[in-house]
Amino acid sequence: MVxxxxxxxxxxxxxxKVKSEKKVLIVDDNPDILVSVKEGLEAMDKxxxxxxxxxxxxxxxxxxxxxxxxxxxxxxIMLPEMTGWEVYNRLREKEEWKSIPVVFITARTDxxxxxxxxxxxxxxxxxxxxxxxxxxxxxxxxxRKGV
Numbered sequence: 001m002v003x004x005x006x007x008x009x010x011x012x013x014x015x016x017k018v019k020s021e022k023k024v025l026i027v028d029d030n031p032d033i034l035v036s037v038k039e040g041l042e043a044m045d046k047x048x049x050x051x052x053x054x055x056x057x058x059x060x061x062x063x064x065x066x067x068x069x070x071x072x073x074x075x076x077i078m079l080p081e082m083t084g085w086e087v088y089n090r091l092r093e094k095e096e097w098k099s100i101p102v103v104f105i106t107a108r109t110d111x112x113x114x115x116x117x118x119x120x121x122x123x124x125x126x127x128x129x130x131x132x133x134x135x136x137x138x139x140x141x142x143x144r145k146g147v
Contacts, residue, residue, distance in 0.1 A: 023072075027058075074134075
């Protein structure tokens with residue numbers, strides 16, 4: 001099994017190309033989540049490419065430096081250094097990123113986080129989640145956005 005950091009390095013070095021119909025960028029500091037989502041979604045649908053990163057800084061750097069425009073971003077709320085809320089705000093500052101739908105994924109189950117996440121993002125998914133349910137919810141978001 002390839003570790004999440006290896007996926008990130010391969011992509012950033014240009015050794016892993018994104019040539020899929022649907023690009024999903026996942027931002028989570030838990031390597032198990034990154035690997036399970038990547039392997040699970042890609043096994044279920046060969047048209048999906050999952051690009052895993054483990055911090056908000058890596059997410060923004062990848063978007064800026066590689067000109068990657070994912071079809072959807074799965075964003076953890078509880079990230080170290082830069083929270084998911086902060087990443088979301090930074091995404092909305094750049095015109096070319098404003099239209100990228102954001103789905104919050106989090107272990108937070110409090111009412112306030114869910115209310116804010118549902119208001120700001122396209123969806124709010126609590127961990128743990130099933131990969132098939134995640135795929136269904138991503139597809140709903142993409143359909144609403146016309147992707």
